[in-house]
Each structure stands twice: as structure tokens, then as C-alpha cells.
Amino acid sequence: MTYEVIVEGYVLQVEVTWLEEALPTEYRNGSREVAFNVLSGTMYDADGIPMDVFQMELSVLAESDEFVPMIEKALWYEIDARKRRYGSLAA
Structure with missing residues (x-):
């Protein structure tokens, strides 16, 4: 299942x-x-203009000791929210 999470911008x-x-x-x-x-990511510059995150940077984020716990925490928040909205079959 795919989720959208926001981590450090x-x-x-x-x-x-x-x-x-x-x-x-x-x-x-x-x-x-x-x-x-x-899978993919977007970040915003100082003017609020969206920019795609390069695949290499996504790989670094997905393996970083700094970002992995934040991504996991955001994922669990989204997973729990989806369960509350749609029941246990949503996860």
C-alpha cells in the first residue's frame, strides 16, 4: 500500500x-x-515552488539513520489514521 508522508520538508x-x-x-x-x-518525493523551495527529488537523494533518505525513524513514525501515523477511517481492512 502506498502512503504520502511529510518529513523535514x-x-x-x-x-x-x-x-x-x-x-x-x-x-x-x-x-x-x-x-x-x-518511490518519489517533492520538496519546495523558499518561494513555495515544488521540485522533484532526485532518485539518488531518495535512496539516501530511505537509508539514513536520521530520516528512517522519522519516515517510520510518519508512516505509522498514516497507517493508524487509515485504520480509523476505513477499519482494519485498510492497512
């Missing part, structure tokens, strides 16, 4: 390739894991 189209969500129970903690590919 980038508007990214992100495809979720793997998703695991184990809810907490009485005997174990819950966990959430997601794997993704960044």
Missing part, C-alpha cells in the same frame, strides 16, 4: 512492503515493524 510517496503489528497481551509486549520503499 519532503513530501514522500512511500510504499509499505512489509508490516507486522502484534498487539500487547497479558503475557507479552506488543511490537510494530514496517519495511518500505521511497
Whole structure:
């Protein structure tokens, strides 16, 4: 499933390739894991003019220790929002 997330001034189209969500129970903690590919991105200059993000820069963002946690957090926010709107079948 593809999501649009905004991270540090980038508007990214992100495809979720793997998703695991184990809810907490009485005997174990819950966990959430997601794997993704960044398909495309747009950034805006100081005048608000959109510019496409080059593929090389997208690769750097998708593997950066700085950006990956932010992308994952934004993805979970979007995944949870879609579940609230459309039910559990939306994820």
C-alpha cells in the first residue's frame, strides 16, 4: 500500500512492503515493524515552488539513520489514521 508522508520538508510517496503489528497481551509486549520503499518525493523551495527529488537523494533518505525513524513514525501515523477511517481492512 502506498502512503504520502511529510518529513523535514519532503513530501514522500512511500510504499509499505512489509508490516507486522502484534498487539500487547497479558503475557507479552506488543511490537510494530514496517519495511518500505521511497518511490518519489517533492520538496519546495523558499518561494513555495515544488521540485522533484532526485532518485539518488531518495535512496539516501530511505537509508539514513536520521530520516528512517522519522519516515517510520510518519508512516505509522498514516497507517493508524487509515485504520480509523476505513477499519482494519485498510492497512
